Amino acid sequence: EPEVTQTPSHQVTQMGQEVILRCVPISNHLYFYWYRQILGQKVEFLVSFYNNEISEKSEIFDDQFSVERPDGSNFTLKIRSTKLEDSAMYFCASSEGSRYGYTFGSGTRLTVV
Amino acid sequence: EDQVTQSPEALRLQEGESSSLNCSYTVSGLRGLFWYRQDPGKGPEFLFTLYSAGEEKEKERLKATLTKKESFLHITAPKPEDSATYLCAVQANQAGTALIFGKGTTLSVSS
Numbered sequence: 001e002p003e004v005t006q007t008p009s010h011q012v013t014q015m016g017q018e019v020i021l022r023c024v025p026i027s028n029h030l031y032f033y034w035y036r037q038i039l040g041q042k043v044e045f046l047v048s049f050y051n052n053e054i055s056e057k058s059e060i061f062d063d064q065f066s067v068e069r070p071d072g073s074n075f076t077l078k079i080r081s082t083k084l085e086d087s088a089m090y091f092c093a094s095s096e097g098s099r100y101g102y103t104f105g106s107g108t109r110l111t112v113v
Numbered sequence: 114e115d116q117v118t119q120s121p122e123a124l125r126l127q128e129g130e131s132s133s134l135n136c137s138y139t140v141s142g143l144r145g146l147f148w149y150r151q152d153p154g155k156g157p158e159f160l161f162t163l164y165s166a167g168e169e170k171e172k173e174r175l176k177a178t179l180t181k182k183e184s185f186l187h188i189t190a191p192k193p194e195d196s197a198t199y200l201c202a203v204q205a206n207q208a209g210t211a212l213i214f215g216k217g218t219t220l221s222v223s224s
Contacts, residue, residue: 004156031210043157043200045211056209091156098210099145099164104156 002026004105006092012111013082021077021108023092032075033093033102034067036060043091049075082112115140115205119215126222129190134199134218137183142206146184148177149200151217157200160186191222 005024013019025032034046047057047067054067066078075094079086089109093102116139126132138146145164149157161170163179170177174195176187186199198219202212 033210035212042216043202043212043214045213048210050210056211058211093156095210099162099204101147101159101162102157102212103159104149106156107154109154 002103004092004094004103006090006105006108008108009106010109010111012113015084015112016081018078018080019082019110021079021090021092021110023075023077023105024073025075025092025094026103027073029094029096029103031055031095031098031102032069033095034077035091035093035104036088037091037107038088046077079110082110084112086110087112115203115207115213117201117203117213117215119199119201119218121218122216123219124221126188126191126220128192128222128224131187131189131191133188134186134220135183136186136201136215138201138203140203140205140213144204144206146179147202147204147212148175148184148186149202151198151200153198160199188220191220193222193224196220196222 007022032049037043045058047061048055089107091107093104095102118137120135148160151157161177166181174189178185198217200217202214
């Protein structure tokens with residue numbers, strides 16, 4: 001069964017450093033997403049990406065964050081100048097269409113120290 | 114404000130003891146309601162999408178139903194491997210394709 005692949009599975013970074021989280025969505029999917037889940041809290045929407053541009057973003061997705069689809073397969077989330085409160089599980093997801101169920105990856109656990 | 118509330122927060126069942134999980138929602142026009150299963154340290158795994166009141170979907174021991182205000186996930190004769198956190202999420206007309214998640218119900222099934 002096709003799956004969304006995320007790397008790394010766990011990343012530890014120092015406060016103020018930049019991190020790049022990587023995702024390979026399912027190949028025929030058109031919509032790509034990043035969500036995050038702080039320990040013990042709800043899964044929260046960050047950003048959606050369609051047709052090579054951001055289609056929606058939440059209030060969380062401020063100038064500290066950016067997304068890119070550098071080639072036909074990868075989808076990345078960059079977090080500049082990380083803060084302690086950025087520590088969370090970050091999930092990438094993709095879907096065939098806007099009303100289809102998403103397929104989520106297994107996540108990257110980001111720990112900012 | 115669009116909101117999703119799940120109850121109970123936690124549920125313990127004996128193997129074979131059927132029950133239901135509730136998801137109540139307040140949205141400005143529902144595009145779709147989604148159920149996911151999440152195992153510890155993993156990403157949500159898609160179960161069902163429901164689009165309109167009265168719709169029902171089934172998969173093995175799980176059945177999801179939808180009304181205009183809430184959805185139920187019925188678990189019939191659960192097994193220990195059904196233990197997980199079950200997440201409900203909605204897609205609202207004014208939120209585009211973004212999903213708004215509830216906090217989830219953590220189900221534990223003992224043998």
